[in-house]
Amino acid sequence: MAERKSALTDEIRGLIGVTAERVEANLWGIEREDLRRFTQAIMDPDPRYWDEAFARTTRFGGIVTPPIYCTYLSRKTPPGADDPITRAFLENPNSDGIGGVERSESRGALPPIPTDLKRIMNAGNEIELYKYPTLGDRIFSQAKIADIKERVGKDGSPMLIITIETVYTDQNGQVLCILRASSLRR
Amino acid sequence: MVTADELRKPPQRYYDDVTVGQQMPPLVLGPMTTTHVFRWSAAMENWHRIHYDQSFAVYHDGLPTVLIQGSWKQSIMPRYLKDLCLPDGWPWKVSFQHRAMIVPGDTITCWATVTGQHETDGLGLVDLDVGMRLQNDVETCPGTATIVLPIRGGRPVPYPFVPPKGL
Numbered sequence: 001m002a003e004r005k006s007a008l009t010d011e012i013r014g015l016i017g018v019t020a021e022r023v024e025a026n027l028w029g030i031e032r033e034d035l036r037r038f039t040q041a042i043m044d045p046d047p048r049y050w051d052e053a054f055a056r057t058t059r060f061g062g063i064v065t066p067p068i069y070c071t072y073l074s075r076k077t078p079p080g081a082d083d084p085i086t087r088a089f090l091e092n093p094n095s096d097g098i099g100g101v102e103r104s105e106s107r108g109a110l111p112p113i114p115t116d117l118k119r120i121m122n123a124g125n126e127i128e129l130y131k132y133p134t135l136g137d138r139i140f141s142q143a144k145i146a147d148i149k150e151r152v153g154k155d156g157s158p159m160l161i162i163t164i165e166t167v168y169t170d171q172n173g174q175v176l177c178i179l180r181a182s183s184l185r186r
Numbered sequence: 187m188v189t190a191d192e193l194r195k196p197p198q199r200y201y202d203d204v205t206v207g208q209q210m211p212p213l214v215l216g217p218m219t220t221t222h223v224f225r226w227s228a229a230m231e232n233w234h235r236i237h238y239d240q241s242f243a244v245y246h247d248g249l250p251t252v253l254i255q256g257s258w259k260q261s262i263m264p265r266y267l268k269d270l271c272l273p274d275g276w277p278w279k280v281s282f283q284h285r286a287m288i289v290p291g292d293t294i295t296c297w298a299t300v301t302g303q304h305e306t307d308g309l310g311l312v313d314l315d316v317g318m319r320l321q322n323d324v325e326t327c328p329g330t331a332t333i334v335l336p337i338r339g340g341r342p343v344p345y346p347f348v349p350p351k352g353l
Contacts, residue, residue, distance in 0.1 A: 037228075037229045038229055040225070040229075041222075041225045041226045041229040041230075041258070042226075042258070042261050042262060042265055043187070043215055043222075044265050045188070045189060045190040045193065046190065046193045046268075046269075047190050047193060047194055048193070051190075054194060058273060059273065059274055059345055060345070066261065066264070066265055066268070067261075067264035067265060067267075067268050067277060068260070068261055068264050069261075072230055072257070072261075075230060075231060075232070076231045077231060085233055088233075094246070095235075096234060096235055096236070096242070096246070096247075097233040097234050097235040097239075098232075098233060098234045121284075122256040122284045123283065123284065124281065124282060124283040124284060124329075125260050125281065125282060125284075126279070126280075126281040127260075127263075127264055127279060127280050127281070128278065128279045129264065129276070129277055129278060129279065129347065130346050130347045130348075131345070131346035131347065174346060180281075
């Protein structure tokens, strides 16, 4: 019986600890209108997000964002960029809507994991919180491949569990939050 | 649902008042609809079709219907912990897994149960089991969290948060 080939190759193992460049996560800092849309989408009516007079009376001293709002900012398409949606569907009329879009997000990106395991599932998250950004704050992020482990599925097929740690800071270098997102490749 | 007025002056939960085994007040969201899902996709610029294109979700990906986004679930748990800590505590850390799918029609109950408490460096740390349970008791996001609650007569919980020494 042939020995099962490990999915965790030396090349993949060598990526553990690789850190991407620190990049600014969005163009114009924390903005009121985007904050409104976000807080409505998470169904959180907290006046600390929109009522300036009230927010000034809180320990935060002004309007703040929801706990991990800053982790979503870099996912947005900057103005003037090629329209990623149009491009994705020109390349593949049956696009899933994200393939071509993801390729446009190269700033601050980590190298791809060289594996034939293409199916990606969200395995879990670890979040540490230190400060909420406030209006006008500029947000920076830096991602690192924190860990890659191999597991074997119930059917004997290999899987990789990849953990990406991203540290979010503001313009003063203050750590806002740390997100460790684990994904399963199978 | 919690209202804006309720969040203006929430009664502070103190470390002194918490006991192991205590269940925190739940947060109920939903029933979720395809419109909720689409609102999140638009706010996030998340164009994955499994979240808003039912034909694609069913016939291409073999899913039962469109799915609530994992990124949405990811934001709900810290938001729930934030509410538990207001106005002067801090939702320090949380980890959770993504298990069962959440789909339109589901009602989500965020829950937390106290599993431990320890006073460290003058701060009241409270360990929790947490999750997001559906109306049929399926647990979709089991995890653990540590929040920091003020101690009566103790030092304020620092903001920005500084963890206790050694942790």
